[in-house]
Amino acid sequence: MTDELHKQDLEKFLAEKQLNDHWKKWVRTNLDAGCDKNGMFRIMIDEGFSYEVAKAALNFEPAIPVDQIINPLKRYKDARMRETASPFIPNAVRQNVEGFELYVLDDFLNEAECDALRRKVQREAPSTGIALKDENDPSFCTRNHDLGGIKDTLFQDVDRRICSVLGLSPKHAEPLQAQFYEAGQTFYPKRDFFEADDLIEKGGALGQRSYSFVIYLEETSVGGGLSFPEVDHSVPVKRGRAVIWNNLFPDGTVNDKAVHLCRPVEKGCGLILKKIFRTENGLPAFKRLDKENVPNYTTIGFERDRLPKPLLDKIMDFYRKNFHAQVPETVAERFIKNAKTDTAKSSLIQLPKSLEKEIQACLKPVLEIWSGLKLEPTFVYGIRVYHHGTALKVHRDRNGTHIIGVIINIDQEVTDPWPLRIEDNYYRKHDIFLEPGDVIYYEATRLAHGRPQPFNGKLYTNIFSHFKIADKS
Structure with a gap:
């Protein structure tokens, strides 16, 4: 439908007085301003209009279920109310980068735990591995291993600890993964969050991706480590160190500053564990008890x-x-x-x-x-x-x-x-x-x-x- 025909249909709909003058003006103003139709649709539903009225008024039907759309008027209020919802992570240091929530947590795993996990991953994971390659660029090559289906108490305990230290519900999370990088290998800049056209197919019932949690299991001799080019910040490899970031802004919209890459491993072998969390009603699914938000005053406790x-x-x-x-x-x-x-x-x-x-x-x-x-x-x-x-x-x-x-x-x-x-x-x-x-x-x-x-x-x-x-x- 051309823009002219769209305007004619809109005027016809508004002339039928299914909306009062205030809402007629609101629809015209926001469409002329190029506002997101998904957000406008959710606002109208939340204000009591039927699905069909909103569809006709906007000449638009969302491609995703309405309950997965964040109301742009409500989300800023929710974000203000949930300013304290950014996780308190004992012993973690928030990195000094603007507009991006990024933490480094040293010694999340100790040497003995790293050794035990490395042995278990090498022994258990090969049967679950998927090699990711780029034929045009041999440096792009990683091996990903889904550890969620492996019944192992150590994997399960690390998974539990990751959820607990962030205070996020394990019901809104993806399985723990292991990723290998050989000398000379890397991965391209990527985003963990789903783009809008992928959200329906990949988001499913769990919705958008929120926090990512990566643990360095191997200390590469030279190279490796995560880099965040949009904020010009890198986190060097240190065994047992966790790197944590939020893929979303506080209002639940995606943050392009979360793009990250693995610096090429120049010597040695890189091995990381990674866990990604999903949203609940458009925001991270925090479940922490109030007492867990009491600051820690010692390292171990x-x-x-x-x-x-x-x-x-x-x-x-x-x-x-x-x-x-x-x-x-x-x-x-x-x-x-x-x-x-x-x-x-x-x-x-x-x-x-x-x-x-x-x-x-x-x-x-x-x-x-x-x-x-x-x-x-x-x-x-x-x-x-x-x-x-x-x-x-x-x-x-x-x-x-x-x-x-x-x-x-x-x-x-x-x-x-x-x-x-x-x-x-x-x-x-x-x-x-x-x-x-x-x-x-x-x-x-x-x-x-x-x-x-x-x-x-x-x-x-x-x-x-x-x-x-x-x-x-």
């Missing part, structure tokens, strides 16, 4: 130490003299479970205030050095005595008053060692086995921790102390 012997001796003396005074615990009942209903979950021996203050005074200066914070003590809890068959639910402690926590192991009579399960700031899971007199400092609000394995033994006894950030005033 926890540290093991020993309680000074004089204080430990004083606590042990009180514990032995008052062991008979323990009473069943009820405060933490929802966190503490025991499969045997006839067995007490845990008991408490109440410490005297003077001893509580002495524990706090001993711990405070050490914790301030460790965390880099000025702290105020809030609670000393215990002595808690866990009983046979008890498990402590994995949880995060209260925000505000429990920013930094301490566990002091006092006594244990165990058949099997009973680990503390704790995630670090890279969402790596650790099992920590304490001995009497051992202390663990940890970022109690941020880090998930607990003892999910039922306790096999007679008793296991801890004291807990918590601190908040001191009031700056």
